[in-house]
Amino acid sequence: MISIKNVSKWYGDFQVLTDCSTEVQKGEVVVVCGPSGSGKSTLIKCVNGLESFQQGTITVDGISVGDPKTNLPKLRSRVGMVFQHFELFPHLTITENLALAQTKVLGRNKDAAIEKGLKLLDRVGLKAHAHKHPGQLSGGQQQRVAIARALAMDPIAMLFDEPTSALDPEMINEVLDVMVELAKEGMTMMCVTHEMGFARKVANRVIFMDRGQIIEDANKDEFFGSPRSERAQAFLSKILAH
Ligand SMILES: Nc1ncnc2c1ncn2[C@@H]1O[C@H](COP(=O)(O)OP(=O)(O)O)[C@@H](O)[C@H]1O
């Protein structure tokens, strides 16, 4: 579903990605981890064309992201993205937030968009909050709305960039629970996260990045059992120390 081949990217003189290659099969869940600044966000933003890259190729469902002829807004509408910060529109109700992109980007009629939005809101356990504004919801609830909003676009894959790292500890699990359900239902997912419990539970593979490179790309058991590189071992021992 997602193929990344020999991708390199520079910000001016600074090389942020170096020869990154990996693939995510349909229905696969791949967790991306690594130190801060290692290029994780940049890599997944390249996947849906939010960042450009100078070398290599990325295809999503056979569509080349870097090809100037590709209709990026259309591709993006099919790849759900959930960030650390929820980015809901504060002046719109939850229902309106859920319906907006469906009507504007997919051209769905308003009633159909609202119906779909409510169905997904129910799926993330928040139907009772449909009429509220984002500010009336907790961070965890807002993040679940953001996931529902992405799902309302019928994505062929979902990208997550540290979706729980801005949340208070007691809200992390409610978001991870939704992600675990998605994974179990067969959604293709690429998740930047340091929630190793989540990785252990649902990831098929774990990618470890350091200084713009993919240092490890291993199946989950291999990764947690015995990461090959010292850098991944050191990283794991730090985040699993407590
Ligand atoms: N727009 C930008 N211009 C210049 N450097 C950037 C920009 N965005 C990110 N970087 C740098 O690229 C590196 C990787 O960033 P990022 O992909 O956000 O890492 P991570 O998500 O792993 O923390 C960092 O050193 C960061 O400072």
Ligand SMILES: [Mg+2]
């Ligand atoms: Mg990041």
